[in-house]
Each structure stands twice: as C-alpha cells, then as structure tokens.
Amino acid sequence: MRKQIAAANWKMNLTFQQGEKLLDDILDAEVKMADHQLTIFAVPYPYLLMTRSEVETDEQNYYVAAQNCYHKKSGAYTGEVSAEMLHSINIKYCVIGHSERREYFNETNATLAEKTDLCLANFITPIFCCGEPLSIREAGKQNEYVANQLKESLFHLPAEKAATLIIAYEPIWAIGTGKTATTEQAQEMHRYLRSVLAEKYGDITASEIPILYGGSVKAGNAAELFACPDVDGGLVGGASLVAGDFIAIMKALK
Numbered sequence: 001m002r003k004q005i006a007a008a009n010w011k012m013n014l015t016f017q018q019g020e021k022l023l024d025d026i027l028d029a030e031v032k033m034a035d036h037q038l039t040i041f042a043v044p045y046p047y048l049l050m051t052r053s054e055v056e057t058d059e060q061n062y063y064v065a066a067q068n069c070y071h072k073k074s075g076a077y078t079g080e081v082s083a084e085m086l087h088s089i090n091i092k093y094c095v096i097g098h099s100e101r102r103e104y105f106n107e108t109n110a111t112l113a114e115k116t117d118l119c120l121a122n123f124i125t126p127i128f129c130c131g132e133p134l135s136i137r138e139a140g141k142q143n144e145y146v147a148n149q150l151k152e153s154l155f156h157l158p159a160e161k162a163a164t165l166i167i168a169y170e171p172i173w174a175i176g177t178g179k180t181a182t183t184e185q186a187q188e189m190h191r192y193l194r195s196v197l198a199e200k201y202g203d204i205t206a207s208e209i210p211i212l213y214g215g216s217v218k219a220g221n222a223a224e225l226f227a228c229p230d231v232d233g234g235l236v237g238g239a240s241l242v243a244g245d246f247i248a249i250m251k252a253l254k
C-alpha cells in the first residue's frame with residue numbers, strides 16, 4: 001500500500017526551545033500511525049539531532065527530515081550542508097526544491113537533479129517539491145510546467161530509484177496565503193502527475209510514489225484533501241507550528 005504522509009515543514013521558524021516544546025506537545029497526543037502512515041518533521045539543521053532523538057522510536061512511524069542539502073558532494077562551500085553529512089547523522093528524508101529555495105536561492109531543475117542524486121546515493125529519501133506560480137495557473141499551463149519540473153530533475157533516474165521518491169505538489173499561489181487549492185484542483189493535478197510518472201516508469205512504479213499536497217493545509221481542510229484518491233497526505237508549513245493543528249492533520253491521514 002502506498003504511504004500516506006503528514007510532513008511538517010517548520011521553515012525558518014521557532015527557537016530550539018520552542019521546537020522542543022512543540023514536539024513534546026505533539027508527542028504527548030500519542031497519535032498512532034498505521035503501518036502505511038508516516039509523520040515527518042522537516043526542521044532547521046541545528047535541530048535535526050534533537051528532533052531525531054525525540055521522535056524516532058521503534059513504535060511510531062515518526063521521522064525527521066532536513067529542509068535542504070547542497071548540490072555538491074563536499075568541499076569549499078562555506079555554510080552549506082551535504083547529503084553525506086545528513087546521512088552521517090542518520091537523517092532519512094530531505095526536502096528538495098521547495099519553491100522558496102527555487103525563488104530566493106535560484107535553485108534550478110538541473111541543480112535539483114544533482115541534489116536528488118546525492119540524497120539517493122546517501123540513502124536519503126528526497127521529498128521533491130514541484131508546483132506552479134499564479135501566472136502559469138492563470139495561463140492554464142500548470143500541467144506542462146509541473147511535468148517539466150519532474151522531467152528535468154527526476155527522469156534521469158531508473159525506475160527502482162524513482163519508486164523510492166516522495167513528491168510534494170505545492171502550487172505557489174497557495175503557499176502561506178491561506179488560499180488552498182480546491183480538492184478538485186488538487187486531485188486533478190495529482191492524478192495528472194501520477195499519469196506523467198506512469199508514462200515514464202509504468203503504472204506499478206507510479207502507483208507506489210506518494211504525492212503530497214502542500215499549500216495552506218489546515219486542521220479544517222486536511223481530511224477533505226487527503227480523501228482525494230491521488231492525494232497521499234500533506235507538506236504543511238504554517239499549521240505545523242501549532243501542536244493542535246498538526247495533530248489534527250496527522251489524524252486526517254487515510
């Protein structure tokens with residue numbers, strides 16, 4: 001069965017102490033994940049080890065993710081963090097190509113292909129983000145735009161590697177804006193992305209890849225979004241910073 005995933009993306013929010021408190025509050029709720037369900041916390045680099053020791057226990061399907069890594073293996077890149085470094089502290093997931101990284105740090109589809117390769121070489125599952133800006137949606141060209149992001153960053157991978165990816169569709173016009181895609185818009189794009197994956201890798205591989213929705217997922221809309229047949233959970237920014245809201249989102253997984 002395809003994994004269903006609630007992924008928190010803290011972005012550049014919370015002090016270490018606030019992060020610890022938020023995790024404590026979420027863990028106190030003891031939300032049980034079924035075997036096919038996962039919760040992933042994408043936290044700032046300095047909090048990775050603390051978060052991993054808090055959440056990664058045997059009984060729960062809770063994991064920690066980095067929010068980024070650099071696209072080179074190692075070397076003179078002051079301030080950057082490599083996939084190998086993340087692997088050396090046992091990090092199993094990494095967000096790749098979030099729209100904020102694409103926009104503010106000029107990350108291109110080609111750079112993201114390199115990051116994806118380095119993650120996979122280091123046993124890290126990329127949570128690969130894609131999604132169109134408002135101008136593209138208004139021009140009705142969102143399908144081509146998003147398919148191209150997958151093609152240029154992922155389609156060099158063989159099927160057995162592609163099958164291990166997590167994809168997050170995050171329409172940029174819905175991120176942090178309070179404006180959520182409708183369930184119809186989300187399902188339509190997720191089904192389309194799965195068909196693009198199926199065309200390249202075959203139906204079986206495409207049916208194994210979780211496709212998360214991101215963009216103003218809230219406690220109040222998560223269940224409706226996650227009920228869509230091709231929506232396999234969410235990548236959650238703002239609402240992941242409030243324990244009660246994120247707990248409700250975890251419980252909304254199918």
Ligand code: PGA
Nearest residue numbers: 175176215216236237238
């Ligand atoms: P949001 O962010 O839930 O605050 O819209 C989602 C994301 O950017 O991952």
